Amino acid sequence: xxxxxxxxxxxxxDGVIADVEAQLIKYxxxxxxxxxxxxAIKGLSGADAFPLDxxxxxxxxxxxxxxxxxxxxxxxxxxxxxxxxYELYIVSAATEFPLSLFEKVEWLKEHFPFITWHNIVLCGxxxxxxxxxxxxxxxxxxxxCKGKAIMFDAHHNQNEAGHARFFSWTEILEYFxxxxxxxxxxxx
Amino acid sequence: xxxxxxxxxxxxxDGVIADVEAQLIKYxxxxxxxxxxxxAIKGLSGADAFPLDxxxxxxxxxxxxxxxxxxxxxxxxxxxxxxxxYELYIVSAATEFPLSLFEKVEWLKEHFPFITWHNIVLCGxxxxxxxxxxxxxxxxxxxxCKGKAIMFDAHHNQNEAGHARFFSWTEILEYFxxxxxxxxxxxx
Numbered sequence: 227x228x229x230x231x232x233x234x235x236x237x238x239x240d241g242v243i244a245d246v247e248a249q250l251i252k253y254x255x256x257x258x259x260x261x262x263x264x265x266a267i268k269g270l271s272g273a274d275a276f277p278l279d280x281x282x283x284x285x286x287x288x289x290x291x292x293x294x295x296x297x298x299x300x301x302x303x304x305x306x307x308x309x310x311x312y313e314l315y316i317v318s319a320a321t322e323f324p325l326s327l328f329e330k331v332e333w334l335k336e337h338f339p340f341i342t343w344h345n346i347v348l349c350g351x352x353x354x355x356x357x358x359x360x361x362x363x364x365x366x367x368x369x370x371c372k373g374k375a376i377m378f379d380a381h382h383n384q385n386e387a388g389h390a391r392f393f394s395w396t397e398i399l400e401y402f403x404x405x406x407x408x409x410x411x412x413x414x
Numbered sequence: 415x416x417x418x419x420x421x422x423x424x425x426x427x428d429g430v431i432a433d434v435e436a437q438l439i440k441y442x443x444x445x446x447x448x449x450x451x452x453x454a455i456k457g458l459s460g461a462d463a464f465p466l467d468x469x470x471x472x473x474x475x476x477x478x479x480x481x482x483x484x485x486x487x488x489x490x491x492x493x494x495x496x497x498x499x500y501e502l503y504i505v506s507a508a509t510e511f512p513l514s515l516f517e518k519v520e521w522l523k524e525h526f527p528f529i530t531w532h533n534i535v536l537c538g539x540x541x542x543x544x545x546x547x548x549x550x551x552x553x554x555x556x557x558x559c560k561g562k563a564i565m566f567d568a569h570h571n572q573n574e575a576g577h578a579r580f581f582s583w584t585e586i587l588e589y590f591x592x593x594x595x596x597x598x599x600x601x602x
Contacts, residue, residue, distance in 0.1 A: 234542060250581045316490070321519060321531040321534040323534065324515075324516050324520065324531075326518065327512075327515035328513065328515055328516060330513040331509060343509040344509075345538055346536075346537065346538055346540070347535060348509070348537070349534065349535040350532035350533055350534055351532045354424070354544050354545050355543070355544070356421060356542050356544035356560065374546065
């Protein structure tokens with residue numbers, strides 16, 4: 227529940243707190259014998275990074291794909307800090323992959339047990355989400371967000387310049403510290 | 415995607431387009447031998463309508479419970495009409511029941527095939543949902559909605575007077591016809 231006075235943040239899962247890229251690279255090699263790296267796909271679209279499109283889709287639909295993702299470094303620590311001052315909502319465009327829905331809730335329970343079911347949103351497009359901040363790696367989501375947009379760096383958004391880019395959760399924490407200083411000054 | 419000029423409606427599932435009440439009554443009798451009717455539970459809270467609380471929770475967690483719900487009469491016809499003029503989002507508080515997530519998407523695919531994954535939102539609380547209208551049977555959702563609230567009649571909301579009450583999808587269609595007349599007049 228949005229708490230009076232507590233600002234809200236919508237936080238994307240894939241590419242922001244859950245490392246889909248690493249999982250795709252791992253599966254791609256395991257299943258198709260094609261080796262790539264995070265460095266090699268930098269600046270490429272999803273289709274160019276993983277050109278076997280049908281194969282990529284098969285991987286994404288494989289049971290366990292979303293359940294076994296690694297956590298993005300620093301995400302647990304950052305959300306643990308942010309949750310005390312902000313109302314955190316995990317907002318994931320997941321309904322395209324119905325099998326992922328259960329897995330995503332289970333994954334959150336394991337890695338982010340302080341995020342309860344109340345604050346999980348699994349959706350398609352995010353244009354009806356209204357929070358004070360949105361952290362996402364896709365501009366299609368950030369472009370319509372009503373609050374402040376925080377773009378998490380990803381291989382597929384290298385050419386996007388419309389939103390402030392953040393390379394790590396450490397940088398995002400610093401941003402929120404600055405925001406708090408600004409609010410403190412404004413209220414003095 | 416919210417379309418410029420098209421107003422948006424958030425439509426709840428359980429109790430609004432999916433007949434949970436009928437399913438609970440059926441399961442309650444089948445599993446626990448306790449017979450009740452829609453008339454008998456009118457005005458009662460969930461806990462009073464189905465006093466075997468643990469039993470009710472067990473039913474709700476039973477695989478298939480949400481997949482096999484009946485459609486609320488008139489819902490398919492109404493949404494078929496409304497979808498041409500409005501951007502419809504199905505917004506269901508479902509993350510409390512992780513097993514229901516997949517079933518709900520499958521259920522929508524069967525009964526409302528014109529609602530695609532883009533427009534499905536499965537969430538906890540609905541306070542960050544921003545649409546022009548919200549149709550729901552729970553005041554805990556309607557109280558925070560940013561648009562106009564449309565309360566669908568249910569046994570558990572008989573004592574709620576804070577929102578306009580609608581007894582059927584026919585009445586809701588009439589309401590939207592009136593809304594369109596108002597907009598047409600205002601733009602003349």
